[in-house]
Amino acid sequence: MRLQLSWCLLSRVFVLLALLALPAPGWAAPLVLGVDVLFQKRMDLLANKRIGLLTNASAVDGDLVATLDRFLGDKRLRITQLYAPEHGLGGALPNGASGPSGIDVATLLPLEGLFGKRTSPSPESLARIDVLVFDMQDVGSRTYTYATTLGKVMTAAAAAKVHVIVLDRPNPQGGTRFEGPLRTARYKSLIGWGPLPVTHGMTLGELARFYNGELKLGCQLTVVDMEGWRRDMQWEDTGLYWIPSSPGIPHSLNAHFYVATGMVGGSGANVNEGGGHSMPFELIGAPYLHPKVLAAALTAEQLPGVRFRPMTFRPHKGQFTGRIVHGVQLILVDRKAFWPLRTAIAILTTLQRLYPEEFRVVGEARFGRVWGNDEVLAAVRAGKPWREIEASWQAPLAKFAEQRKKYLVYP
Numbered sequence: 001m002r003l004q005l006s007w008c009l010l011s012r013v014f015v016l017l018a019l020l021a022l023p024a025p026g027w028a029a030p031l032v033l034g035v036d037v038l039f040q041k042r043m044d045l046l047a048n049k050r051i052g053l054l055t056n057a058s059a060v061d062g063d064l065v066a067t068l069d070r071f072l073g074d075k076r077l078r079i080t081q082l083y084a085p086e087h088g089l090g091g092a093l094p095n096g097a098s099g100p101s102g103i104d105v106a107t108l109l110p111l112e113g114l115f116g117k118r119t120s121p122s123p124e125s126l127a128r129i130d131v132l133v134f135d136m137q138d139v140g141s142r143t144y145t146y147a148t149t150l151g152k153v154m155t156a157a158a159a160a161k162v163h164v165i166v167l168d169r170p171n172p173q174g175g176t177r178f179e180g181p182l183r184t185a186r187y188k189s190l191i192g193w194g195p196l197p198v199t200h201g202m203t204l205g206e207l208a209r210f211y212n213g214e215l216k217l218g219c220q221l222t223v224v225d226m227e228g229w230r231r232d233m234q235w236e237d238t239g240l241y242w243i244p245s246s247p248g249i250p251h252s253l254n255a256h257f258y259v260a261t262g263m264v265g266g267s268g269a270n271v272n273e274g275g276g277h278s279m280p281f282e283l284i285g286a287p288y289l290h291p292k293v294l295a296a297a298l299t300a301e302q303l304p305g306v307r308f309r310p311m312t313f314r315p316h317k318g319q320f321t322g323r324i325v326h327g328v329q330l331i332l333v334d335r336k337a338f339w340p341l342r343t344a345i346a347i348l349t350t351l352q353r354l355y356p357e358e359f360r361v362v363g364e365a366r367f368g369r370v371w372g373n374d375e376v377l378a379a380v381r382a383g384k385p386w387r388e389i390e391a392s393w394q395a396p397l398a399k400f401a402e403q404r405k406k407y408l409v410y411p
Helices: 002-021 034-041 067-073 145-160 204-214 252-265 291-300 340-354 364-371 375-381 386-391 394-405
Strands: 050-055 078-084 110-113 131-135 163-167 221-224 283-286 306-313 325-332
Touching: 034 067, 034 163, 034 221, 050 067, 067 078, 131 145, 145 163, 145 204, 163 204, 204 221, 204 394, 252 283, 252 325, 252 340, 283 306, 291 306, 291 325, 291 340, 340 375, 340 386, 364 375, 375 386
Parallel strands: 050 078, 050 131, 078 110, 131 163, 163 221
Antiparallel strands: 283 325, 306 325
């Protein structure tokens, strides 16, 4: 009996030692966010400065403490101005809203919303600060307005001679792939501010360097880089918890699908992309679609990393509010193999081919702003296959790849 107990105990010890010897999941070194690097090593950047903070609820440190709370709770720091992007400080407001400007009731600090009527910091607010700190979680698409807010803030700060500090965060798509046509000058807008393809494969810190160098903004810029992030890391490789970056991106899965379906439903096409549903950006639906037919057609396209299943749903807002719509659910089976914009253009061309009478784009200007040019819509309407349309982007993308090289800082 004693021998059995001893052997049992010894076996458990062996198991424990084996588990301890296993390599930790993910990366070789812990990922440290820009905000944590700032507080650990770079507080000299803020010493004796009047600080403006542009942030929202998506910005937390490695312990899930909000950047705003860390700044307010540190007696060494003097916050004199707050700014909010689209969706507001709390990240709860609908598309196109950042909340009213005035005095923030929670902090009693001046607050400017930078989306809606005002999209750049006012000269009055910039006169109250010496440095503007930018910290938000992006999703890696030029149509996501945080990238636009970054560019407009840098432009205004350069004119006011205010130092901009960007606290860097991961691109949830990773840093190796980028897709789509470059935004043409005609379609510069709040959903396409920089001369970028639809996805750019950069962090916001790298994008800030790109803006400053390529657009000659003349901004006094400091990027507090992350430690431990690699270009091949997607969000799920970081070990970090996803905090909703906006109401439509509650999980990292929605960030992966944002481009794949948002470039369809958000372009003015008469299709719902899951807006007003508990599965935003995971769905494609419209009253005229046939779920099994569409699922079979998209499956036949052999798009990597994604599967399609027939689905019927009822949006409670957005396109077709309150109506039963039919379509497909996208299921991510291999995020490393998934190409979101390839999926988007394949959906558009498939809809055009299957439903030439019912499928339509309401507002060509909207489509142009989203996609960045007029050629994509013309090609879809002409019935060109998605592979041919995708091929037309490759020469400009090759030039962009060379252009962005000098601004990349992560291995």
